[in-house]
Amino acid sequence: MKKGILKRVKYDIFLVGILITVGAAVLLTAVFNGQGGEYVCIKTDGEVSAVYPLTENRRVVINGANGTNLLVIENCQAYISEADCPDKLCVRQGKISMKGQSVICLPHRIVVEITGQEQKDNSDIDVIVK
């Protein structure tokens, strides 16, 4: 009887081991797929105003409909660090990094979204001289 329980515990541990392995594999795939392809797309009043690679650290002042928000892209994560909107909900939405995630500031009509592709005209041009 005792032996039987011990065996079952061993199988349980075995099962947990498999689960952890599968979990790690899934995580690994997510990490691999998550690298390199993402862009931070900024939409003000429904229109794309700027697109930045998620891999480049930067701070961007977004001029929205009724005020401004400070977007920080850091270590492959994007978040609103400051805003002069009344509710500050955008700041509280925290950091985003996965495709499809977004931070929205309704009072300023700003949407910051992680996208899979750079959505920009003249995408092979690095800079505009004017």
Place this chain on the structure above:
Amino acid sequence: MKKIFGLFLVFNLVFVLCACESETNAEKDGMISATREIFAMDTYMTVTAYGENADKAVEAAEKEIYRLDSLLSTGNTDSEVYKINSTGEGSLSEDTEKLIEKSEWIYENTDGAYDITVYPLMDLWGFTGDKQAVPDDEDIKRVADVCGFDKLTYADGFIKLGENMGIDFGGIAKGYTSDSIMRIFEEYNITSGIVSLGGNVQCCGNKTDGSMWKCGITDPDNHNDTGSLMGVISVSDKAVITSGGYERFFTDEKSGKTYHHIMDPKSGYPAESGLKSVTIVSRDGTLADGLSTACFVMGKERALDFWRKNSDKFDMVLMDDNRKIFVTEGIAKDFTSEYDFEIVKKRQNCDNS
């Protein structure tokens, strides 16, 4: 059983380690980069650097921008330029002395087409503030007579202006600043980077994939649409700076005529030289900035003559009032456009001889 369990633990450990490893590698392969967006010198600037010290380099660049802005601003009462303009004299710091020397070279070699002493004229036309208007002919003549680099003297780090004179490095300061940033990039071992100071561009090295930087030149007739370009110039380690009447202008309500901000120092009126835009490509950002103004004022023929004598220093792309594009031969192979363009050779054709 214990062995199998142990094996799984090892597997898990390896997986976790791999996960960490892959993250750092991905960062390395993608090159660490840093970008700053800065509001200074009355414009919007972006500074980008790639490499291990990217963050530190762009931080140092930002500080340098603020330092030069507070030194060269005509409106900041603490600036060196403001003090010189308000008292008519003053000592020159290392930066302003270099700027004066470069300005003098351009002034002398372009027959006065670029002149830092047009400041009182800019003020008269209202281009130093928000309200622009066409001044009286008499006032223009009176103020134009005061202007002229030859009416100022400088020696041993001290400058003296003539009566009612004023100087403004606005036509050269951004190029000087991007030159300084390139030196900062070098100090931080940045081999790839790009700055745009309100559309004045300077590139450090090549892109991280080894290819040249592609700089789109704004179409003077469609300047509000960033998708509309008159051409694309590929460069490495060079400044690309454009001057055009489309940048700042106003329309006189009475006559309906449009006046832009690039003054012809000789006439005291905005330059009407038959050019819509001038783009200078040079290793020297300060020179490129000053020459973009000078060549715009000189017009096509004089600008090309000047280029023939100095083709080791710069190249250029011109667009005339009929939208004809001219590219000097030094950069012709790196220029593309959906419009036709003419390549200007250093040696003029000798068909007649």
